[in-house]
Amino acid sequence: MMSNVPLPGPPDDESDDESIAAWHEWHYALDWARGGDFIPLAECLRRFELPLNNDDVRNWLASGLENGFKKPRKTKKRPQYVPFELEGRRFYLDARYLKIFEAMKQVSETRESLGEDMAIANAAAQFEMEPEDLRQHLRRPRSRWGLSPAKHDGMFDGVIGPKD
Numbered sequence: 001m002m003s004n005v006p007l008p009g010p011p012d013d014e015s016d017d018e019s020i021a022a023w024h025e026w027h028y029a030l031d032w033a034r035g036g037d038f039i040p041l042a043e044c045l046r047r048f049e050l051p052l053n054n055d056d057v058r059n060w061l062a063s064g065l066e067n068g069f070k071k072p073r074k075t076k077k078r079p080q081y082v083p084f085e086l087e088g089r090r091f092y093l094d095a096r097y098l099k100i101f102e103a104m105k106q107v108s109e110t111r112e113s114l115g116e117d118m119a120i121a122n123a124a125a126q127f128e129m130e131p132e133d134l135r136q137h138l139r140r141p142r143s144r145w146g147l148s149p150a151k152h153d154g155m156f157d158g159v160i161g162p163k164d
Helices: 017-034 039-046 055-067 095-114 116-126 131-139
Strands: 081-086 089-094
Touching: 017 039, 017 055, 081 095, 089 095, 095 116, 095 131, 116 131
Parallel strands: none
Antiparallel strands: 081 089
16 A cells, blocks of 8 residues: 655756756666666665655555566567777667668678669678668668767766676
């Protein structure tokens, strides 16, 4: 049974920066927990300097303790970032997209010498893809892939301490 104690809401404009950042970190961890990955929420609970000021997290934990936690059948996976060199710049992208980006990079490097159709066919054969799938990937904007110039290991990148 839940108590009738009112819980704090989201931070208002007068809140200090630390409480706003803490509230957002709890919310981020709760999103992953609802998707079946409890690791970010456990990390937040272990941090003593991070106040539990997110009422959504409190309600989710309370209902989970009352009714039991249920993981969804298919849990969301957090991205594993790997480095990728493109046009002299280093980016970090999800490892699931690395093969696609390597093929796209090869197409851009060989397009002028071989022609577009032959470059796509060669890259698709080398990376074991269908040429039409590679052509579709080339049409998509790069913003869709989540390229980042900085590496994000997790939600506590700036926190000093042991990393697994």
